[in-house]
Amino acid sequence: MTQQQPAASTIDRGTAIVLAAGADDASRRLLVSPLGDSTVAELAVATVRKMFSPDRIIVVVAAGDTTLRALLGDDLTYVEQTEPLGTGHAVGVARAAVPADTDVVLVAYADTPLLRVDSLRGVVNRHQLKGADFSLLTAVVDQPLPYGRIERDEAGRVRAIVEVEDLDADEAAIHEINVGAYVAAPSDLFAQIDALAATGEHRLTKIAQRFLDADDVIVSYQIYDTDEVQGINSEAELALAADIVLKRLFVPTKNTDTSIVFGTGGWRAVIGEGYTLGNLRRLCQAIANEATRKGIDHQGVVVGGDRRFLSRESAVAAAEVFAGNNISVLLLPDDVPTPLVTFAAPYTGSAYGIIITSSHNPPEWNGVKVFRADGSLPLDDETDRFQDEANALRVDEVITLDIHLARKAGMVVDRALTEPYIDAIEKIVDVEAVRGSDLRVIVDPMYGTSQLTLGTILNDMRVRAEFIHGAHNPLFGGHAPAPDLQRLSSLIGMIENGKGTYDLGMATDGDSDRIGIVDETGEYISTNDLLLLLFWYLHEVRGEKGGVVRNIATTHLLDRLARHFGEESREVKVGFKHVTAGMEEIGAVLGGESSGGLTIRGWILGKDGIFACALVVEMLAVTGKRISELRSMIYEITGRLYTLEAGVPSTPEMRVAVPRRLAADPLTAVGPYAVVGIDHTDGTKILLENDNWALLRFSGTEPVLRMFVEADSPEKAQELLDWLKGFVTA
Structure with missing residues (x-):
């Protein structure tokens, strides 16, 4: 498999221990079960990789296990737990593999793969800033989960972790749970493991309780996205986790996730968040790489921008990247319409036409449309290559040539094409x-x-x-x-x-x-x-x-x-x-x-x-x-048909629930009107008699669920649209 590169902001003197030995064969099978486009264990370890370099990640596996090694890669350190004595014992067997200069150890579970890197980084960060002896992740939940409960004293300090099987009626009402990720200095952690083992007890939560009983400095970090605490201990929980993974795909990108993603009309994002000059340069580098690989780099590119904020600066930045890759640029002056760039690509014989625009999106957005040499939009497989390569590029892998030098060298030529258009x-x-x-x-x-x-x-x-x-x-x-x-x-x-x-x-x-x-x-x-x-x-x-x-x-x-x-x-x-x-x-x-x-x-x-x-x-x-x-x-x-349309903000939950409900309960009628066919080619189109229809489709450019209907009368069209709205919000 392709090895993942560690994040640039790794914890230099930290070590992660990921528990992946499982309690039995069934739990180990769940660890290698598909989850999204990965597996349970891969997803858990991928999060840890964003914090620790591979040589400081230790994975505890069952004796003789080779499957996890093949999945996770040979750049990690593996230790075997020869007998399943408990989670504390599993951490203990990793002792010899912990680098000598380690000053902090994070313990995480492979069967809790939905923890975000921000949560793990948050508990480590608070541990170090507060000089804690022991730190743990907690979450407040509104449903019963098989996790230990967190008891606090009047001052709000954590005083006990009560196991599920030991809960009395009052404790069962506690909503703060122990998520099961811990941070401590290695010497302190292994000393407590040894002391507990002497009593014949090997559960990690009991080790945590020893730190609490010693009146050490204890720090907790609370998770607020309770989806993160979903563990994988059964097929039913695996299904729930799969829904969460799917839902996350549609969460609007925020400051920690600014990936370039192409929709139906190019790449668009909010300025200053997803849309940045840095992301633009990475995308142009990926396009330049593609042109060079295909041997069409000698044809050059056309670059223009519309009237949006940053469009002119973006057009110049794009030109600098292509020029830096020895690809000549015809830079269109001032602002230009997108169809002029569509026309310009074949007119000038360029490999690509690039327009900086976010089309009809609100003013805070900008983006990029790419046209091929014939003026057509690239199909999905090509835009997938652009975005995947761009997202994988580091800033120092982008090659640029200053615009003044590029113009002086003739690599960038300013030319208007308004009259030919x-x-x-x-x-x-x-x-x-x-x-x-x-x-x-x-x-x-x-x-x-x-x-x-x-x-x-x-x-x-x-x-x-x-x-x-x-x-x-x-x-x-x-x-x-x-x-x-x-x-x-x-x-x-x-x-x-x-x-x-x-x-x-x-x-x-x-x-x-x-x-x-x-x-x-x-x-x-x-x-x-x-x-x-x-x-x-x-x-x-x-x-x-x-x-x-x-x-x-x-x-x-x-x-x-x-x-x-x-x-x-x-x-x-x-x-x-x-x-x-x-x-x-x-x-x-x-x-x-x-x-x-x-x-x-x-x-x-x-x-x-x-x-x-x-x-x-x-x-x-x-x-x-x-x-x-x-x-x-x-x-x-x-004859006449009447159309109506509407849109509602699409939550990630809707993206999961609406298609599932349509699949689980096949429609035979929409109100009093018989369904004559269902088309899932793009969204869900419900076909009725006499060319009447209704369509539910999630937008490819905005977080919106679009609804379209066409019917014999305005009243029937409204009736169909109301039915769609009711179905979506039910």
Whole structure:
């Protein structure tokens, strides 16, 4: 197995003794049972490795045991307990293996694998700071567990540990338990073990009691996350531990866990926590390593940033890493839209396009999107390699070249690609057809990056365009720059107050890859309806034959329209990389998602809100119809379905409980409506009659459980959404 490296902050003169001999064969089998992507014993030892270097970790195993040695690695020290006399005896057999310069010993159990490193470090730290003779971990729990109880005196000092079998009625009501991790100087610890052994007793808790009886300085460190105390002494407890491990995977990263994790739209994290320049540099080093291994490093990379806080500094930092790895960089000046970088990768023949952005996330977030040479998003196996290698890199393994030297050497070249991007759009969108249409539109870029590019295109079309919220504001007006109904009140209000002044309202999100539309009356037009209009327009007016691809959360009316045209429709997982892959597979003319992203055949392999806005303007000019008129016409073909969606904060417990409840109690009906199928491809999609459906899906970019429904009537849609909410909160 791959050896784990010790943490940089190991306890220099400390030694850990991990008890893994087990009381019998059954307990030893549990130690090697799978838990998460590891085993019980591996998980316990992995935590200890974060505090102690391998040569100062002693694992006590049963006589003749080879399985644990193979699992845990040969860089640790192993001693055998030849007969199972007790936990104190197990610690005693490790005596000869403890390095002579050890000044503190931590004793931990391999069958308590959920202890966090902060808890173990906390008890060791308090022991040393307070000059204690003996220290132990405790926890206050609200359920009966088979642990000894902690008795304290009036001053709050620990005075006794009462074993479960010795509890009387009053003691059984005590909620503070002895977790079973201890710290002491080796000479004191082994002296007490010897003294107790002389009485024929070998339990470690009795040794702890000897320290208490001697009136030594005793320190306790309390655990507040009671999930940590879950021991593994039965299959049932193993199942409970597995739930806890799974739940922890979804806990938002905090100051001690700032790993880089890719979601459906790149890597995103809170600035100053997960998103740091240090993490960014490690990620860019991993991408540079991948390019070098694949032999595409000579192609160079394109790097740009949006208007978020730290985006410009991040773009420069990224450029320094690639230049430091002898990979040339085309650095886009100022702020740029994400679709421009998507376009730039194939346009310049670069190995990768890198954009610093967190898309529509709230202002305190930032992140990175990576595009391949053809402008497509990497699939999961590739982003997994990026994040895994980045997380394994140390700071001193990142190679950089100062930006001034890089520019002087020609390794970093500043170059704007706004004009080539606009020219490429205007080769596909019929600019001439729009001229003379006398259209007047209002645009809300939501303080994002679309004003220059979209403004230029609209000007070339001779469209009278008015922009709002165009200033550079990293706070985005105090809310997430997502072009949905709740955040476009200013745009809607201006159209309503204009009383026929405007033909169309358009919005783009923070990095301009999503679109929002408001019709001439001020009604917000869902992306589901917009996709229907554009599919009809492309197929029937522009004569571009082909099918349509949508994600699992997008309207089934697209399927109905495709059947009407005699074309294929395809449903894919959430994530635009899946949409573009599906488009290529069936030769689709349009691909989109209900959250505001779309592209067409022949354009970039990613969503583009700027291009989408230009195409909508073309559609209005060429057809001579308003959005409201086009919708009525399309509904005559497809009929109506009504969509609703909602989201609730997703706790780690929900991530475990909701899928389990769905699996344990297969649905046959949602209220009075019969279930005709269940799809677990991406979340859980409940299929009902007549293209009605309901979807539960945990977001890949935010800690949110999303709920989507589509039904024959608004009332039925609300009924389905209420049912989903009730199911989730039950």
